[in-house]
Amino acid sequence: MSVNVAVMPGDGIGIEIIAEAVKVLDYYRAQGRLDITLNECPVGGAGYDAAGKPLPDETLALAKASDAILFGAIGGPQYENLPRELRPERGLLALRAGLDLFANLRPAILYPQLVAASSLKPEVVAGLDIMIVRELTGGIYFGQPRGINTDASGERTGFNTLVYKESEIERIAKVAFDIAMKRGKRLCSVDKANVLEVSELWREVMIKKSEAYPDVELSHMYVDNAAMQLIKWPKQFDVVVTKNLFGDILSDAASMLTGSIGMLPSASLDANSKGMYEPIHGSAPDIAGKGVANPLATILSVAMMLRYSLRHPQLADEIEAAVGRVLDKGLRTPDIMAEGCKQVGTVEMGEAVLAEL
Numbered sequence: 027m028s029v030n031v032a033v034m035p036g037d038g039i040g041i042e043i044i045a046e047a048v049k050v051l052d053y054y055r056a057q058g059r060l061d062i063t064l065n066e067c068p069v070g071g072a073g074y075d076a077a078g079k080p081l082p083d084e085t086l087a088l089a090k091a092s093d094a095i096l097f098g099a100i101g102g103p104q105y106e107n108l109p110r111e112l113r114p115e116r117g118l119l120a121l122r123a124g125l126d127l128f129a130n131l132r133p134a135i136l137y138p139q140l141v142a143a144s145s146l147k148p149e150v151v152a153g154l155d156i157m158i159v160r161e162l163t164g165g166i167y168f169g170q171p172r173g174i175n176t177d178a179s180g181e182r183t184g185f186n187t188l189v190y191k192e193s194e195i196e197r198i199a200k201v202a203f204d205i206a207m208k209r210g211k212r213l214c215s216v217d218k219a220n221v222l223e224v225s226e227l228w229r230e231v232m233i234k235k236s237e238a239y240p241d242v243e244l245s246h247m248y249v250d251n252a253a254m255q256l257i258k259w260p261k262q263f264d265v266v267v268t269k270n271l272f273g274d275i276l277s278d279a280a281s282m283l284t285g286s287i288g289m290l291p292s293a294s295l296d297a298n299s300k301g302m303y304e305p306i307h308g309s310a311p312d313i314a315g316k317g318v319a320n321p322l323a324t325i326l327s328v329a330m331m332l333r334y335s336l337r338h339p340q341l342a343d344e345i346e347a348a349v350g351r352v353l354d355k356g357l358r359t360p361d362i363m364a365e366g367c368k369q370v371g372t373v374e375m376g377e378a379v380l381a382e383l
């Protein structure tokens with residue numbers, strides 16, 4: 027099957043890390059194992075420089091016409107004084123909204139070689155491999171009405187609305203169950219059904235959906251307990267599914283269990299498994315242009331893209347294994363450097379992954 031991927035390096039280290047990730051795709055194309063067309067386009071500050079806005083019309087059109095999007099990072103000090111609607115971050119939000127990317131997948135994987143980078147004890151995090159599935163386009167961040175009202179006495183009231191339609195819960199449930207089927211077949215739905223009616227409905231829909239997935243073991247956990255369990259014994263989780271607000275908080279907590287921002291990929295999917303794949307970190311202006319950024323989060327984002335949108339799970343496995351072997355050999359960019367290891371730059375790390383492939 028022939029596939030089209032929109033490649034958006036963005037700003038800062040986005041340009042350096044995407045270059046290494048593209049080498050992996052080029053390698054598979056040259057081998058004849060991937061029939062892929064890559065189309066590069068500007069976004070963020072680069073979009074503003076090229077077309078006067080962070081999400082140029084051509085970039086959105088290309089994203090819509092593609093099977094997947096590989097995204098680097100956006101932002102930089104030179105854009106901070108622009109009017110809010112022209113700032114790079116707006117390009118990213120507009121892209122997520124424009125493509126209806128409602129399912130955010132954040133794996134928290136700790137490579138055994140990097141166990142010392144975590145703030146938790148090695149026995150608690152060694153071998154950690156969790157997938158958090160967060161609903162991304164609904165819930166309290168988008169619910170209406172919202173605002174701040176002032177009553178006659180001058181007292182102000184701030185209010186937001188937590189609202190989920192059954193269909194919105196149903197579609198995120200489907201994504202989560204499908205992912206659980208591709209992994210350890212255990213799904214934990216995190217809610218607050220003891221207090222919130224929305225969570226009651228959430229739980230009902232999850233249970234109904236589970237009938238279509240008899241092989242997946244579904245469990246439920248209240249969000250306060252889930253926060254505690256993530257720190258206490260994170261390895262009890264395989265796939266976690268939760269609403270926008272809870273997922274925002276829990277996915278950040280889970281990703282930091284692994285201690286290294288330069289290692290973590292992410293995906294945001296629509297209803298047809300079309301997705302945008304990006305490292306969780308930003309454009310890192312402090313190290314941009316120095317050739318020291320860790321490209322592994324972006325290379326691992328390519329693996330996610332191959333698994334979830336392009337249906338090449340075998341290639342995804344190969345890339346993840348190659349990253350593991352590079353770490354086994356003791357190669358480290360400065361952000362994950364440890365005693366006894368060899369420090370390398372962005373390009374050397376990318377080349378090392380290619381060599382392992």
Ligand code: NAD
Nearest residue numbers: 099100101102287288307308309310311312313319320361
């Ligand atoms: P950041 O993630 O860019 O950097 C935080 C720290 O982590 C920095 O010290 C940086 O050097 C380091 N770091 C990040 N990625 C790294 C990598 N691959 N290898 C080695 N070290 C790495 O966050 P920030 O400094 O808060 O934000 C910088 C800019 O990025 C801002 O303009 C912000 O708006 C933007 N941002 C963009 C995204 C995105 O594109 N998705 C996400 C977060 C922040």
